[in-house]
Amino acid sequence: MVSHSILILGIGNLLWADEGFGVRCVEALDAGWSFDDDVCLLDGGTQGLYLLPYVEQARKMLVFDAIDWGLPPGTLQLIEGAEVPRFMGAKKMSLHQTGFQEVLACAELLGRCPELALVGVQPVELDDYGGSLREPVRAQIAPALELALQRLAVWGVQGRPRMNAAEGRSDHALALDRYESGRPDESEAWRHGDMRFRPQ
Secondary structure, eight states: OOOOSEEEEEESOTTBGGGGHHHHHHHHHHHHEEOOTTEEEEEEETOGGGGHHHHHHOSEEEEEEEOOOSSSTTOEEEEETTHHHHHHTSSOSSHHHHHHHHHHHHHHHTTOOOEEEEEEEOOSOOOOBTBOOOHHHHTTHHHHHHHHHHHHHHTTOOOEEOSOGGGSSOOSTTSHHHHHHHSOOTTTSOOSSOGGGOOO
């Protein structure tokens, strides 16, 4: 695995509505911006401890995620330093958050925890299997990228706007446009649990 000084990581689950915020942010950042070779943009998904090798090799790490701040839905915040692990474990909204808190703890025990920054959004809806980002959360992707670029600039990292979004690496089956256009309507595919309890 190639070592990178800066890790930009999106974590979450695209299949559960606003849980996909972190991954969508990294996808959008990659589509719009390019960086030097010492910067790694990574879709961390729900990989948990499998992300440890990437984390411990980084000198600085910026994470995008959906976080329960206990604030109005769609609220966007930037948290830095020692505060990051506290918020990532504030409420277990999904398995990946517990796993990533463990990643940070392991990296710290090894003495290899990078300098941290977290760009997080308060989710609107999580319990919607196959559902999209809700509008208040989707609307925060561009502001989240601005916050991230500002934080990266403080770290001495300058992104370069891409002239052509196709230069990015996000042309895959789960890219936002393809995912949205191929997803069945809620009337055809119940997305809120057991079909036996679907309202009639």
